Structure formats: structure tokens, C-alpha cells
Amino acid sequence: MRRIDIIGIGIGVFAAGGIAYFLLLVAGLDSLEAGIWSQVFLVGGLVGWLLTYLFRVGTKRMTYNQQLKDYEEAVLQKRLEELTPEELAQMQAEIERENKLKK
Structure with a gap:
């Protein structure tokens, strides 16, 4: 304000x-x-x-908290968009391996 x-x-x-x-x-x-x-x-x-x-x-519905959350999501989305298809496939494979280990 x-x-x-x-x-x-x-x-x-x-x-x-x-x-x-x-x-x-x-x-x-x-x-x-x-x-x-x-x-x-x-x-x-x-x-x-x-x-x-x-x-x-x-x-935690304060303006600052919401702005911080929106910013973090925007940064992660931008990083995800900048990944090459090979890097993206590698990351997905790592996530799948971690999920299998947790089960």
C-alpha cells in the first residue's frame, strides 16, 4: 500500500x-x-x-508471501523452459529413479 x-x-x-x-x-x-x-x-x-x-x-495469504510464491514459480518455469530436450529427459529419468527407490 x-x-x-x-x-x-x-x-x-x-x-x-x-x-x-x-x-x-x-x-x-x-x-x-x-x-x-x-x-x-x-x-x-x-x-x-x-x-x-x-x-x-x-x-500465509499475505501479499509478500503470495508475491514470493509467484516469483519462485516463475523462476522455476523459466528454468524448465530453458532446458534442452536431452536435459529434460535426463531430469525426468532421475525423478523416476528416485520415485522407484522410495517405493
């Missing part, structure tokens, strides 16, 4: 809190209750976001 994205998200969260506060005032709550409930919504949203973040960390 770029710095401007983070600033935009921060402004959006701040604006969402203000909008929630004013909507609660319009709904008939007094200013103290509206303030408390708007904070409850914002803290609840923050905790929800934190839980999704921790889930992505736990399942």
Missing part, C-alpha cells in the same frame, strides 16, 4: 465515525450516547479488521 492510500483510509475511517455520530443524533440519541455508540462501531470495525489480518497472517 502506498502512503496516500493509508492517508485516504485514515480520513475515511475518521469521516465514517463522524457520519455514524450524526446519524445516531438524527436517530434520536443524545450526544453522549451517540458518541459512545459511534466509538463502539469504530472499535468493533477495528477489531474485525485486526482479526482478518491475523487470519491472513496465520494462513
Whole structure:
């Protein structure tokens, strides 16, 4: 994420809190209750976001991990494409021998 994205998200969260506060005032709550409930919504949203973040960390679905995996697969694919047919046949024969030894 770029710095401007983070600033935009921060402004959006701040604006969402203000909008929630004013909507609660319009709904008939007094200013103290509206303030408390708007904070409850914002803290609840923050905790929800934190839980999704921790889930992505736990399942290794973070952007860096995905980029690293994609890069490694691209490098292996490129190396495989650069092999001559003889080298490819030799590699396949070695893999078959290793598989037979494991059984």
C-alpha cells in the first residue's frame, strides 16, 4: 500500500465515525450516547479488521508471501523452459529413479 492510500483510509475511517455520530443524533440519541455508540462501531470495525489480518497472517495469504510464491514459480518455469530436450529427459529419468527407490 502506498502512503496516500493509508492517508485516504485514515480520513475515511475518521469521516465514517463522524457520519455514524450524526446519524445516531438524527436517530434520536443524545450526544453522549451517540458518541459512545459511534466509538463502539469504530472499535468493533477495528477489531474485525485486526482479526482478518491475523487470519491472513496465520494462513500465509499475505501479499509478500503470495508475491514470493509467484516469483519462485516463475523462476522455476523459466528454468524448465530453458532446458534442452536431452536435459529434460535426463531430469525426468532421475525423478523416476528416485520415485522407484522410495517405493
